[in-house]
Amino acid sequence: MTTNSHDASHLHAVNIVTGIPSAEGVSSIPISDCQMRSQCGNSDDFSEWVQIRVIGIGRSGCQIVDRLYQRKYEEQCVQLIAIDVNEASLYQCGADKHIHLAASVADREKYVAEIRVRVEQAKEAICSAMRRAHMLFIVGEASDSTGNAAAPLIAKWASEMHIPNVGALIMPCKSDTDIGNELAYDTLNQMRLIADSVIEVSADDVRKHLHRHATSACISLEANALVSEAIRGVIDLVMLPGYVCVDFADVCSAFDEPDIGVIGIGFASGPDRAHLAAEQAWSSPLMGGIQTSQINALIAIISVAPGTFRLSEGKTVMTTILNKVSSETFFIYGARFNPSLGDRIQVTIIATGHTR
Structure with a gap:
């Protein structure tokens, strides 16, 4: 569902099949996993169904792909690709396709150059x-x-193939080595020039999200989990039945924004859980204290256990967030199932199109 207005009084759901607003405010034709599987997996021509690819690069990228692989999406609709130099860790990662880049040079600059050559060799x-x-x-x-x-080259090839592409990059702590930070910002700047959108997850912000004494290993695992959760939320909204479904073209429009994207996640339970979770997601350290006037597009993903969602909660989340952004902000919201949440609600915010 999309809106550009601060007036949430006309909140409605959209039928996942027809795209027509339903009279009751919920999807009028619920689609079972079996029906979705038959639409995606049993057709001889998959070109008419949405197909999403996730490419994980390096250790963290492969760990993110491995997390997503546990979700067991239909392979024809969602394919997960792992790319790494370390062959042992690469093949321990769950993925639909593994691509090994053999490189052995010890010098860092020469190492990056050699990997770039290996990526070019693996282009096909x-x-x-x-x-x-x-x-x-x-x-x-x-x-x-x-x-x-690898990341800038893959984004370049995707653009040449007219595939909308989004980079999701984990940035190191500023206290890390100068070489690591220099390499990170070089990657980020290249991706900003090539990719349609770039989501940045700052390790410093993740540390605030945890606690200041969190170890590097904990920060890395949490950052991987946040990226995988945000991508899973987008995939689920597009691919799977839910309470409020969204149009894929609108999702593409939200990511077709220059500059940087950020992620915020909030959880809450109780009678006011929708408002509390939305506020928590918005004020999350992961949002990096961005100015609301800087946001051009925003996706809000509501996750709830089956049978626990009230339409008024969707309106509450929508109103809470819309009151914080410009009336010109392109806004999408949807609601998906997550049985593990119990009586809690989760609100995930992906804001794009601003400069830090």
Whole structure:
């Protein structure tokens, strides 16, 4: 569902099949997993169904892909590709396709250059994996040598193939080595020039989200989890039945914004859970204290356990967030199932189109 207005009084759901607003405010034709599977998986021609690719690069990228792989999406609709230099860790990662980049030079600058050559040599395999995709996510750690070499090239090839592509990069703590930070910002700047949109997850912000004494390993795992959760939310909204479904073209429009994107996540329970979770997501350290006037597009993903969602909660989340942004902000919201939440509600915000 999309809106550009601060008036949430006309909140309604959209039928996932027809795109027609339903009279009751919920999807008028619920679609079972079996029906979705038959639409995506049993057709001889998948070109008419939305196809999403996620490419994980380097250690963190492969860990993110592995998390998503546990979701068991239909392979024809969602394909997960892992790319890394370390062959042992690469094949321990759950993915639909593994691409190994053999590189052995010890010097860092020469190492990045060699990986870039290996990526070029693997172009046919990478482009074959991306073929027929309607959206591509490129994920990994920005300070990783493999990510620095591969991510911009893959984004460039995706653009040449007219595939909307979104980079989701984990940035290192500012206290990390100068070399790591230099490599990270080089990756980020290249991706900003090439990719349609770039989501930045700052390790410093993740540390605030946890606690200031969190170890580097904990910060890395939490950052990977946040990126995978945000991407899973977008995929689920587009691919799976839910309480309030969204149009894929609107999702593409939200990501077709220059500059940087950020993620905020909030959880709450109780009678006022929708408002509390929306406020928590908005004030999350992961949002980096951005100015509301800087946001051009925003996706709000509501996650609830089946049978616990009230339409008024969708309106509450929508109103809470819309009151914080410009009336010109392109806004999408949707609601999906997550049985593990119990009586809690989760609100995930992806804001794009601003400069830090």
